[in-house]
Amino acid sequence: MDFSFNDEQKMLIETIRAMGEKENFKQLAMDIDARAEFPHHLLGKFADMDLLGMTLSPQYGGGGAPALNAVLAIEELAKFSPMIAAPVFESNVGAVRVIDLFGTEEQKQAILPGVCRGELSVSVCMTEPEAGSDLTSLKTYVAEDGDDLVLNGQKVFITGGGEASHYLVYTRFGDIPGYKGIGGIIVEKDMPGFSFGKQEEFMGLRGMPSCDLVFEDVRVPKKNVVLQAGDFSKLMLTFDIERCGNAAMCLGVAGGALEEAKAYAVQRRAFGRPICEFQAIQFMIVDMAMKLEAARLLVYRAASGAGQGLPSVYEASLAKCYANEMVVEVANAAMQVFGGYGYSKDFAVERMMRDAKAWGVAGGTVQMLRITLASFLFGRRFDQRPGK
Ligand SMILES: Cc1cc2nc3c(=O)[nH]c(=O)nc-3n(C[C@H](O)[C@H](O)[C@H](O)COP(=O)(O)OP(=O)(O)OC[C@H]3O[C@@H](n4cnc5c(N)ncnc54)[C@H](O)[C@@H]3O)c2cc1C
Numbered sequence: 058m059d060f061s062f063n064d065e066q067k068m069l070i071e072t073i074r075a076m077g078e079k080e081n082f083k084q085l086a087m088d089i090d091a092r093a094e095f096p097h098h099l100l101g102k103f104a105d106m107d108l109l110g111m112t113l114s115p116q117y118g119g120g121g122a123p124a125l126n127a128v129l130a131i132e133e134l135a136k137f138s139p140m141i142a143a144p145v146f147e148s149n150v151g152a153v154r155v156i157d158l159f160g161t162e163e164q165k166q167a168i169l170p171g172v173c174r175g176e177l178s179v180s181v182c183m184t185e186p187e188a189g190s191d192l193t194s195l196k197t198y199v200a201e202d203g204d205d206l207v208l209n210g211q212k213v214f215i216t217g218g219g220e221a222s223h224y225l226v227y228t229r230f231g232d233i234p235g236y237k238g239i240g241g242i243i244v245e246k247d248m249p250g251f252s253f254g255k256q257e258e259f260m261g262l263r264g265m266p267s268c269d270l271v272f273e274d275v276r277v278p279k280k281n282v283v284l285q286a287g288d289f290s291k292l293m294l295t296f297d298i299e300r301c302g303n304a305a306m307c308l309g310v311a312g313g314a315l316e317e318a319k320a321y322a323v324q325r326r327a328f329g330r331p332i333c334e335f336q337a338i339q340f341m342i343v344d345m346a347m348k349l350e351a352a353r354l355l356v357y358r359a360a361s362g363a364g365q366g367l368p369s370v371y372e373a374s375l376a377k378c379y380a381n382e383m384v385v386e387v388a389n390a391a392m393q394v395f396g397g398y399g400y401s402k403d404f405a406v407e408r409m410m411r412d413a414k415a416w417g418v419a420g421g422t423v424q425m426l427r428i429t430l431a432s433f434l435f436g437r438r439f440d441q442r443p444g445k
Contacts, residue, residue, distance in 0.1 A: 065122075066129055072106070073133040083405065086138035090408045093263040095220070100144055100175030109148040110173030112365070113157050117169035124150070124298060124363040128305040128356060135309020136316065139412050140264045142309060147217065148172050150302030152181035152225040155241065155295045158367075160283050164243060168223055179243075180217035181299070182226045182270055185210065190425045191441070193236040193289070197272065198229040206242065206282070208250075208275040216419070218268035219253040222246050226272075230286035239289040243281040250275040261411030296420070297373035298363060303420040304356040304373075307380035307413070311349045314384075314391035314409045318342060321395055332394070341394060345387045352380040371433045378426040381417035388413040 062070070076082070089096055103109050112127045113119025120126075127149035134142035147153070153172050156164055156179065171177030188195040197210025208228060215224070224244040231238065244251055254269030284291055319342055322333035332338045359372035388410040392399035399406050417423045432438050 062129070066126060069126060070129055070133055073108075073130060076106075077133070077137055082134075082137035082141055086141060086408070087405065089138060089140045089264040091402075095143070095264045095266060096141060099141065103144050104173065104175035108145050109175050110153075110169065111145075112149045113153065113169050113173060114165070117157070117165050118173035119157070119169060121365065123361075123365055124301060124368065125357060125360040128301055128308075128360040131302055131305040132309040132312065135306045136313035137309075138313075138408075139262060139306045139310060139415075142306060143265065144175065144178075146302045146306065147178050148175075150298045150305075152179040152299075154298050155181075155225055155292065156243070156283060158295055159288075159291060160243075161280065163280060164283065168243075171222070177222040178217055178220070179223040179225055180215050180221040181296075182212045182215050182224050182244075184212060184214050186213055190422055192227070193239065195227060195229060195239065197226065198231065199242065199277070200231065201279075202276070204279055205276045206279060208242070208244065208272045208277050210272050212270040212272075213254075214257065214267060214419075215270050216265060216267050218266055218270055219256070220266040224251075224270065225283065226270075227289075227292060233286055236289040238286050239292070240282065240286040241284040241288075241292050242277055243283060244272070244275060244277055245281075248275050248277065260414060261408065262415050263411075294367050294370065297359075297368050297370055300373040300377040300420055301356060301360045301363065301368055303416050304352070304359070304377045304380035307384035307416050308349065308353055308356055310409050310413050310416075311345070311352070311380075311384045311387040314388045314406055314413075315342070315345045315349060317404075317406050317409070318345065318391040318394040321398075325396075338394060341390045345390050348383045348387055352376070352383040355379050370429065374426045374429045374433075377416075377420065378423050378430065381423050381426075384413040384416060385410075 107120055108130055111120035111122045112124055115121040130145050131142045134145060156168055168177055183192055185195050199206035199208050225241050226244050227239055227241055229238045230240055250273045252271045257267040322338050323331055325332045355376040359368045359376040362368050362372055391406045392410050395404055395406050398404050
């Protein structure tokens, strides 16, 4: 097994670290959180650096890089803030990958080059008021009408809601029940009948656009269908790339928290000595590093296995589940190292703790991931519905 990065990957990491220093991303992260403002100004810069769409197909402006490169870039940027990493996440492991893998030629040409330039973005729209973990109960539906599909329904917690140019909406086709009736269509922001609810007020990830979507008789041309009813499994398989990106966010936040805690332990003094000389502090820091490194191996394995395609569902689920819990433990320990200052908004670890909590729900909860993992370990599905 080869655990080393190639020259391109080493250069990618170094370039992002240098940019973060030069542009003072630590301060930017504090400002984004305080003002709850998405860093739109980074889009042009990231596009110039070829960070946007680095994994998308080269014929549409992408870089054709393996998923691991995107994971490394997301991790490095998320050490400062997941909000700074968000454009790289969305353009490489988000819903746009579904269009790259399964979209029509026309859809790819219309969307992918704009995503690589930082001008367009695609939100993934699955969750509904009564269908989160139980996604296959979703009620949003399309009915055929000539060359159009007429879309009705509601989505909640949609990242990028109101800001993204395109929305990959998971919808039921007609009245086919269960997963067999679910496919994916592209809805454009300005389509009549498509509106947005109020911006969510989350505990962390402040600055991330997120809101409800409401579809009232939205006429969507049939050419906007990415995956037909019955292709639900393809939609979910592609989602495993997003899971690697989610886990990379966790590596980043935990890595940032570990760096903050180490630096603080060296400079903070108690009982006439730096607190890093107390074994209790050393062991907390060592445990943080140990958990982070273990998560890294799982996430890098899942992303490496994906290559330019899709990761194994087992590896991606394992990596996301472990990283989701690891980041909360590491951020929590970092706060403890900071004592009272860790609870203050003047220090980054307080924000990191709030940001850490999101990932074990977004992209599928750790409980649902365990259900997927159990089905692999036992070699059979466990239907969650009563009486099954
Ligand atoms: C920051 C953030 C960003 C998000 N971005 C998006 C997005 O861009 N697009 C999108 O579509 N959605 C998004 N979501 C929504 C997210 O995917 C859902 O919140 C998540 O899937 C859980 O669904 P729910 O909130 O309805 O919880 P529920 O499904 O109601 O679950 C409630 C609790 O019950 C548990 N539970 C449910 N069923 C079972 C079971 N069978 N066994 C054991 N435990 C169970 C869950 O694990 C959870 O702890 C986002 C959420 C957050 C917090």
